[in-house]
Amino acid sequence: MSSTNAHCVTLSPVLRESILDASRSVCPREMCGLLISSREADDNLFTQWTPMKNMARDAESFRLDPRTYRDIERASWAKDWQIVGLVHSHPLGIAMPSKRDLACVREIWGESSSWTYLICGLKESAGSEIRAWKLSGGRFREQTVCQTQKIEEISPGYSPND
Numbered sequence: 001m002s003s004t005n006a007h008c009v010t011l012s013p014v015l016r017e018s019i020l021d022a023s024r025s026v027c028p029r030e031m032c033g034l035l036i037s038s039r040e041a042d043d044n045l046f047t048q049w050t051p052m053k054n055m056a057r058d059a060e061s062f063r064l065d066p067r068t069y070r071d072i073e074r075a076s077w078a079k080d081w082q083i084v085g086l087v088h089s090h091p092l093g094i095a096m097p098s099k100r101d102l103a104c105v106r107e108i109w110g111e112s113s114s115w116t117y118l119i120c121g122l123k124e125s126a127g128s129e130i131r132a133w134k135l136s137g138g139r140f141r142e143q144t145v146c147q148t149q150k151i152e153e154i155s156p157g158y159s160p161n162d
């Protein structure tokens with residue numbers, strides 16, 4: 001598959017609906033999960049993710065369970081897949097990274113990361129939206145989110161419990 005525009009992130013419709021459903025289902029708490037991709041897949045094409053339990057105690061943040069993260073990482077590697085990004089929601093906010101989000105990713109990655117950060121904003125007046133971000137030069141830069149109807153058929157099934 002040819003590589004798309006580096007700043008264009010493509011989400012399959014099923015992925016998009018699944019992220020919106022998961023975000024709404026835990027509202028008003030934040031939802032979190034991981035984006036997973038096959039190694040041969042286009043870097044900017046996303047069809048698979050896995051929701052994770054949010055370990056944070058307060059409603060306005062999220063924390064991944066390190067053990068579950070390792071399990072997903074191991075299961076992905078076994079299938080020649082990899083973790084390529086993070087998904088989380090802002091139940092009362094828009095789909096822009098918060099100061100805390102930036103501080104967290106800079107703590108992990110420093111200035112830049114190849115991961116894609118999808119944020120689902122559920123703020124009512126703004127409508128539900130998913131926006132994509134990448135850490136580059138110490139700040140989040142927005143990626144254009146595109147959708148396609150065609151990619152379900154090439155998407156292998158993934159379950160962290162396999």
Ligand SMILES: [Zn+2]
Nearest residue numbers: 088097098101
């Ligand atoms: Zn956030």
